[in-house]
Amino acid sequence: MSKILIVDDEAQIRSLLARMMELEGYEVCQAGDCKVALKQLDIQKPDVVLCDVFLPDGNGVDLVSEMKKVAPQVEIILLTARGNIPDGVQAIKNGAFDYITKGDDNNKIIPLVNRAVEKVRMNVRLENLERKVGHTYSFDSIIGVSKVLKDAVALARKVSGTDVSVLLTGETGTGKEVFAQAIHYNSKRAKHDFVAVNCSSFSKDLLESEMFGHKAGAFTGALKDKKGLFEEADHSTIFLDEIGEMAFELQAKLLRILETGEYIKIGDTKPTRVNVRIIAATNRNLPEDIAKGNFREDLFYRLSVFQIHLPSLRERGGDIRLLAKSFVKNISLQLSRQITEISPDFLATLEQLPWKGNIRELRNVIERSLIVCEGDRLEVCDLPLDIQNACYERLNDDATPGGLELASMERRHIARVLGYTKGNKTEAARLLKIGLTTLYRKIEEYHI
Numbered sequence: 001m002s003k004i005l006i007v008d009d010e011a012q013i014r015s016l017l018a019r020m021m022e023l024e025g026y027e028v029c030q031a032g033d034c035k036v037a038l039k040q041l042d043i044q045k046p047d048v049v050l051c052d053v054f055l056p057d058g059n060g061v062d063l064v065s066e067m068k069k070v071a072p073q074v075e076i077i078l079l080t081a082r083g084n085i086p087d088g089v090q091a092i093k094n095g096a097f098d099y100i101t102k103g104d105d106n107n108k109i110i111p112l113v114n115r116a117v118e119k120v121r122m123n124v125r126l127e128n129l130e131r132k133v134g135h136t137y138s139f140d141s142i143i144g145v146s147k148v149l150k151d152a153v154a155l156a157r158k159v160s161g162t163d164v165s166v167l168l169t170g171e172t173g174t175g176k177e178v179f180a181q182a183i184h185y186n187s188k189r190a191k192h193d194f195v196a197v198n199c200s201s202f203s204k205d206l207l208e209s210e211m212f213g214h215k216a217g218a219f220t221g222a223l224k225d226k227k228g229l230f231e232e233a234d235h236s237t238i239f240l241d242e243i244g245e246m247a248f249e250l251q252a253k254l255l256r257i258l259e260t261g262e263y264i265k266i267g268d269t270k271p272t273r274v275n276v277r278i279i280a281a282t283n284r285n286l287p288e289d290i291a292k293g294n295f296r297e298d299l300f301y302r303l304s305v306f307q308i309h310l311p312s313l314r315e316r317g318g319d320i321r322l323l324a325k326s327f328v329k330n331i332s333l334q335l336s337r338q339i340t341e342i343s344p345d346f347l348a349t350l351e352q353l354p355w356k357g358n359i360r361e362l363r364n365v366i367e368r369s370l371i372v373c374e375g376d377r378l379e380v381c382d383l384p385l386d387i388q389n390a391c392y393e394r395l396n397d398d399a400t401p402g403g404l405e406l407a408s409m410e411r412r413h414i415a416r417v418l419g420y421t422k423g424n425k426t427e428a429a430r431l432l433k434i435g436l437t438t439l440y441r442k443i444e445e446y447h448i
Contacts, residue, residue: 002117003027005046007037007063008079009056013102017050017109024110026117034058034066041070047120048097048113053080053087061087064094073123075116077109137185142178143326144319148311152179159306160186165258167243167303168281170310173360176281177241179310184237189277192236195229200245208250209266218267228265230257230274237277243303244284244295251296254278258302278303313355313362320351323359327366328378337370341377349380353387371431372416385413385432411446414439418448 004026008014011032018028029044031037033056041049049067053060060078067076075097080087088099097116100108139153139160159166160183168176177196184194202210213228229238240246246254257263258278262271280303289295313320324347332339346369355361369382380388388409414432421427429439442448 001025001027002048002120003029003044003046004113005029005031005037005040005044005049005051007031007034007049007051007055007060009033009052009054013052020110021050021113024113026113032056034063037063038066038070041067041074045071046074048116049074049076050109050113051076051078053078053091061091061094061096064091064096068095073120075120077112077116079109137178137181139182139186142175142182143322144316145322146311146316146319148315149319152308152310155306155308156183157186159183159308161188162306163187163277164305165277165303166279166305167307168279168310169286169307170283171312171356171358172283173358174310174312175359176310177239179308180237180239180279180281183279184239184277187237187277189236193233194237194239195233196239196241197229198241200242204247204250207247208253211250212253212263212265213272214266215268218265222267230263230276231272233276234274235276237279240278240280242282243280244282244286244289248294248296251299255296255299255302258299313358320355320362321347323362324350324366327363328370331363331367331370335367335370337373338376339370339373339378343377343379345380346378346383349383349387353390368431371420372413374416374419381409381412385410388413407446410442411448414442414446415448418443 004021006014006017006021006028007030008017009032014030014032018030021028029040029046031040035057037049037051037055040046051060051063055063060080064076064078067074076095077097078091078099079102080099081102091099097119098112100112139157142149142153144150156166156179166180166183168179170176180196181194184190197207197211199207209226209228211228211230213226213231214222216222216224240254253263257274257276261275262273264271286295286300286304290297290300313323325342328339328342350362350365357364365384365387368384369378373379373382414428417428417431418425421431425439425443426436429436432439434442
């Protein structure tokens with residue numbers, strides 16, 4: 001229930017306003033002067049204050065400033081018997097929600113209070129959302145205790161408070177975008193949206209239009225002006241993933257932004273100026289690309305003012321168990337599954353794998369395992385069949401009846417996936433990553 005503080009030196013007016021607010025379902029507290037009002041503000045923590053302008057020990061217009069210092073989130077509506085424009089202007093400047101005249105504007109009070117309460121609720125929701133986003137993209141949310149990861153996080157923490165360009169390097173799936181988001185949301189640009197673009201997802205011409213925008217008529221199909229991602233990211237951070245895939249011709253345009261903060265849209269004659277922080281990422285060896293003439297050396301030096309290498313999962317030792325447990329917890333909620341335990345063999349098997357796809361691959365394996373798990377405990381038999389086969393071959397290189405064992409495992413796995421899809425063979429084939437014809441052949445072969 002929202003709470004309203006009524007401040008007026010006339011007891012009858014306070015009682016009338018209090019009755020009106022209570023009939024609307026609000027909880028009410030009262031004060032007769034500025035001193036009591038400030039005390040009530042601290043103790044009762046109201047959402048909205050209805051305050052008279054002329055009080056025995058002060059002026060309501062000045063009181064607005066004092067209240068905002070104590071409780072910035074509170075909304076204050078000033079009431080006066082003798083309204084004047086200068087007081088109204090100053091009240092709004094001091095942070096008042098509105099300034100109305102008693103008597104003439106009585107019919108406006110309840111709708112006005114309702115709007116003020118709704119604004120307070122919205123601000124609370126926004127604050128909660130910001131806290132949630134801050135936690136989601138904080139450095140503390142990056143899971144791992146290995147030294148190589150902690151070293152990378154320490155470097156990212158140091159650079160987040162600056163505005164310098166950052167180059168993130170490492171294999172595919174090591175979490176480069178997660179690091180980029182953490183750097184952004186822990187910087188002074190965090191209030192603005194994080195903008196990300198994968199440079200390998202577009203052709204040269206399309207990437208140029210997406211990144212820098214174009215003017216109407218610049219080319220066939222350009223019917224109106226288009227903002228580019230750099231313009232959208234003004235005063236924010238832009239993340240350029242797979243920067244090594246950017247066409248050589250576009251690299252010069254990017255270099256100009258880094259050097260001058262300006263670029264020219266396609267079809268434009270005058271430069272557009274932006275204030276953007278650039279974080280780039282690559283899984284390529286850029287010095288080798290420079291030697292081959294595929295990447296500009298001057299751009300490399302401007303991008304890599306601060307370079308952070310993200311370690312592969314193979315280098316991170318005990319982090320695999322921590323990541324696996326975190327993925328099981330989060331993905332179980334998404335899938336509405338009650339997985340309460342992970343077998344030691346399941347975790348030990350994960351630690352034996354090479355993880356060429358790193359964290360992204362590990363998450364994918366956990367998700368597939370949760371889909372086919374029939375109980376509340378993850379077992380080795382829930383792992384994707386290719387992983388089970390690989391582990392079996394490593395452990396049983398000298399076993400002669402291996403073919404029969406593998407066939408048995410394959411049969412159980414296919415049956416489990418078909419059970420999950422409720423007999424939908426097309427969906428089962430997609431999850432198993434085999435052709436539909438192959439699935440039908442396996443069903444007939446194993447008499448499933």
